Amino acid sequence: MRRALHLEPNAHLKQLAEISDTEGSLARTYLSPAHRRAAQQIQQWMRDCGMETWVDAVGNVHGRIKAAHDAQQTVLLGSHYDTVLDGGAYDGALGIIVGLAAVKGMLLGELMQRGTTGRLPEQLESKDGDVVIPPTLASSLLRFGSVHLVAFADEEGVRFGSTFLGSRAVAGTLLKYNMLAAKDRAGASLANVLREEAGVADPWVAAASLALEPGSISEYVEVHIEQGPVLEARGLPLGVVAGIAGQTRLWVTVNGTQGHAGTVPMRGRRDALAAAAEMVTAIESLCLQPEEQGGAPEEENLVCTVGELKVWPGASNVISGSTGFSVDIRSKTDPVRMRVVKEAVRAVEAVCARRGVPCAVDRKHDAEAVLADADVMEAMKAAAEAAESILKTTLTEEELSRHGGLLEGLRKVPVLVSGAGHDAMAIAEAVPRMGMLFVRCRGGVSHSPLEHVEPEDVTTSAAALAGYLWGRVVSGVMGPVRGEQGRDKTEL
Ligand SMILES: [Zn+2]
Structure with missing residues (x-):
């Protein structure tokens, strides 16, 4: 034995x-x-x-x-x-x-x-x-x-x-x-x-x-x-x-206008990476929200993660023309996950509209709890x-x-x-x-x-x-x- x-x-x-x-x-x-x-x-x-x-x-x-x-x-x-x-x-x-x-x-x-x-x-x-x-x-x-x-x-x-x-x-x-x-x-x-x-x-x-x-x-x-x-x-x-826990994976693509870091003025830029950064923190705060402010109870095991970011062209002297990132949302029960996925998509769309950058959200993976x-x-x-x-x-x-x-x-x-x-x-x-x-x-x-x-x-x-x-x-x-x-x- x-x-x-x-x-x-x-x-x-x-x-x-x-x-x-x-x-x-x-x-x-x-x-x-x-x-x-x-x-x-x-x-x-x-x-x-x-x-x-x-x-x-x-x-x-x-x-x-x-x-x-x-x-x-x-x-x-x-x-x-x-x-x-x-x-x-x-x-x-x-x-x-x-x-x-x-x-x-x-x-x-x-x-x-x-x-x-x-x-x-x-x-x-x-x-x-x-x-x-x-x-x-x-x-x-x-x-x-x-x-x-x-x-x-x-x-x-x-x-x-x-x-x-x-x-x-x-x-x-x-x-x-x-x-x-x-x-x-x-x-x-x-x-x-x-x-x-x-x-x-x-x-x-x-x-x-x-x-x-x-x-x-x-x-x-x-x-x-x-x-x-x-x-x-x-x-x-x-x-x-x-x-x-159930899980949803999204891929968000943000399309900006590529340009020279030194010559394009700050106002009027369509910086895909800066827009993506704002979305990342918005998504994080969705899952951090305390229960008394409408967030999910702790036993829901609700977690949101952006773990992958792709910046194009990815050079220190170029305003990003396109940035993509992953979103991973999980929770013990499906209705809570669905609600947060919807809110995350809305948060992305709001940033895109305000900054005037076209965005696409692809739903890559869904698994029920x-x-x-x-x-x-x-x-x-x-x-x-x-x-x-x-x-x-x-x-x-x-x-x-x-x-x-x-x-x-x-x-x-x-x-x-x-x-x-x-x-x-x-x-x-x-x-x-x-x-x-x-x-x-x-x-x-x-x-x-x-x-x-x-x-x-x-x-x-x-x-x-x-x-x-x-x-x-x-x-x-x-x-x-x-x-x-x-x-x-x-x-x-
Ligand atoms: Zn394994």
């Missing part, structure tokens, strides 16, 4: 972080050479877990263990293997590696329980120190359902500027969101990139056939770093997610609390006592709202039963090389997920895997 739940996942996280397109930093963007190498490596680890594995037309890496018994339903696990530029080793990768470790831990745990010696059968072969489980053995152990893990090819949207490419393909919503038309910086559409770089003959046919069969997945579970400071501040390793399934949340919380017994056989006394005491931390697993978008949002469109487990990360930092999760926390999340999966698909003690929403246990 120590190998499967502690040594392997932590070593694999390091190994995956070294697969990068840049030297000295981590960058793995859609269909880059490192991205392809990472996919191969993940497939190998899936095989070692006893999974059948394949890569689909958009580059998602699938691993599946089909229950040998007559179980119709499948628990889907997932996270993404692309990264932002100069990213960290855990965002996305953690969910894949912990998912794999949990599957292996679940299978080994079952084998140990069945054996009389409490030890692993000796015939299990080991490769480079990793335990390898034969597919037929893996499949024979699943009595109540199948397990399917997807490493999504693109979540961050670095290349095409629109997120959830991989998970939307699996959810069957790629065409709905017109994602094949999305263009990368070189001007190539996703459809063209799939044809030319991935050898997909007809991207539309491929996109339409990628979706999982409706009703075949009973629930989706994703492990992810928290990307926020709450768990660390409270000294707790894990948190259960109640929902994911998504609630986690209450039953999945409850079962996940129970599994996290019960991880104690697994951890005691996996970690040393000294490791257990680190970070304020891991076992104490599992006695109060908190419920959090995610401000960041996750693949779970896209999958929730096709699989209504969704749940997420957050793992503490140092300083709440993500999208940075400083991103860090303690090795013991990696193991704690793997133990919790292993227990969860075991209860769902091996022993059935957490209730049978359910079918479509509303179908109750007795009907199965």
Whole structure:
């Protein structure tokens, strides 16, 4: 168990972080050479877990263990293997590696329980120190359902500027969101990139056939770093997610009149950058407004951010002729987000009108807030609390006592709202039963090389997920895997 739940996942996280397109930093963007190498490596680890594995037309890496018994339903696990530029080793990768470790831990745990010696059968072969489980053995152990893990090819949207490419393909919503038309910086559409770089003959046919069969997945579970400071501040390793904030991304283009910084008088200038600057602070103040002045209450988690600014031509002695900037608005509930998006657009239009500069606002991305399934949340919380017994056989006394005491931390697993978008949002469109487990990360930092999760926390999340999966698909003690929403246990 120590190998499967502690040594392997932590070593694999390091190994995956070294697969990068840049030297000295981590960058793995859609269909880059490192991205392809990472996919191969993940497939190998899936095989070692006893999974059948394949890569689909958009580059998602699938691993599946089909229950040998007559179980119709499948628990889907997932996270993404692309990264932002100069990213960290855990965002996305953690969910894949912990998912794999949990599957292996679940299978080994079952084998140990069945054996009389409490030890692993000796015939299990080991490769480079990793335990390898034969597919037929893996499949024979699943009595109540199948397990399917997807490493999504693109979540961050670095290349095409629109997120959830991989998970939307699996959810069957790629065409709905017109994602094949999305263009990368070189001007190539996703459809063209799939044809030319991935050898997909007809991207539309491929996109339409990628979706999982409706009703075949009973629930989706994703492990992810928290990307926020709450768990660390409270000294707790894990948190259960109640929902994911909705998000809108806009791109504002301001067109001014380009001119010489020295010769064009101040009055009468149409300075695109100065106009944009005014808009940026107006948008910031919308989200800073206190509740008593009509702002959103704090529990709404309303946030507005302008994180990207493009100034043309971008020279110190030229008045900007054109400036573009991104706007990112998120909130726990959709009506609040919608209202603020409208107000932000109005604020932009007001500045444009007053300064006499033409503006355009493009709506780049909209994602509705998504609630986690209450039953999945409850079962996940129970599994996290019960991880104690697994951890005691996996970690040393000294490791257990680190970070304020891991076992104490599992006695109060908190419920959090995610401000960041996750693949779970896209999958929730096709699989209504969704749940997420957050793992503490140092300083709440993500999208940075400083991103860090303690090795013991990696193991704690793997133990919790292993227990969860075991209860769902091996022993059935957490209730049978359910079918479509509303179908109750007795009907199965
Ligand atoms: Zn992520």
